[in-house]
Amino acid sequence: xxxxFFLTPKQDVLYIYEDFTLRQALEKWANQRYATIPVxxxxxxxxxxxxxGDLLWGIKSLPESAxxxxxxxxxxxxxxxxxxxxxxTTGMTELLRGVLDQNxxxxxxxxxxxxxxxxxxxxxxxxxxxFDHEELVQNAGRRRRAPAK
Amino acid sequence: xxxxFFLTPKQDVLYIYEDFTLRQALEKWANQRYATIPVxxxxxxxxxxxxxGDLLWGIKSLPESAxxxxxxxxxxxxxxxxxxxxxxTTGMTELLRGVLDQNxxxxxxxxxxxxxxxxxxxxxxxxxxxFDHEELVQNAGRRRRAPAK
Numbered sequence: 052x053x054x055x056f057f058l059t060p061k062q063d064v065l066y067i068y069e070d071f072t073l074r075q076a077l078e079k080w081a082n083q084r085y086a087t088i089p090v091x092x093x094x095x096x097x098x099x100x101x102x103x104g105d106l107l108w109g110i111k112s113l114p115e116s117a118x119x120x121x122x123x124x125x126x127x128x129x130x131x132x133x134x135x136x137x138x139x140t141t142g143m144t145e146l147l148r149g150v151l152d153q154n155x156x157x158x159x160x161x162x163x164x165x166x167x168x169x170x171x172x173x174x175x176x177x178x179x180x181x182f183d184h185e186e187l188v189q190n191a192g193r194r195r196r197a198p199a200k
Numbered sequence: 201x202x203x204x205f206f207l208t209p210k211q212d213v214l215y216i217y218e219d220f221t222l223r224q225a226l227e228k229w230a231n232q233r234y235a236t237i238p239v240x241x242x243x244x245x246x247x248x249x250x251x252x253g254d255l256l257w258g259i260k261s262l263p264e265s266a267x268x269x270x271x272x273x274x275x276x277x278x279x280x281x282x283x284x285x286x287x288x289t290t291g292m293t294e295l296l297r298g299v300l301d302q303n304x305x306x307x308x309x310x311x312x313x314x315x316x317x318x319x320x321x322x323x324x325x326x327x328x329x330x331f332d333h334e335e336l337v338q339n340a341g342r343r344r345r346a347p348a349k
Contacts (some may be wrong), residue, residue, distance in 0.1 A: 086251065086253055102235065103256045104233060104235055104252035106256050107259070110256070172301075
């Protein structure tokens, strides 16, 4: 079991480029309804993440005329939080830690090129389906189990 | 260990009422940056949840003049998804299932009155801190453990 098992590859991920205007971002984003999506540089490197909230509060802070805000570059909007990217070699424990805080974990290669994401749902659903959660919850914190053979 | 251990009580929760206008909602919401918050009826009953994305796409679909959109009642905006509320008697397994899909689980009493929320972070952080995750991940799906004494 490793990260690649959970990877959604770049071609299946909704992302935008850092030089997009608000209009371009909204057009690409519309009807998808992801709360947060990756922002890439034109050379394919991972830059960070932008959320529906970043757009909402960004638009709210702009002048009122629609033409003004639609031409605003998204690079000029504050981004609340850039999700931390990880390399493909990342172990399951760190991956699990990542999806506790983030809707997804961006994955990069050794040149920092964006190659996809691991969605929170895919990791947590897997863990939930496969563990003995009744026992886990009842015993959490009481004892540590001996390592399995 | 039960739900109350994880409850954030109503007085510490950012929520809005269903009869708020967009302006009222944005004013209350600003500087908090929760992606999704509860919507209550004036009598205190739980109605559903609204997200930053609901506001963003709602505003985008409205006429352009600012005064028009600020006076729009939030009740007229489509809400993508209303989080499912649970009673205080909900067990840990169902609570855990709930926070896999939702940022928080709304909690209601036996009259459907909203009494607070359980945040995803509080449950998942607890589980993560207390379980033997290396073993869990390595052995997930291979075997079921015997019940603890």
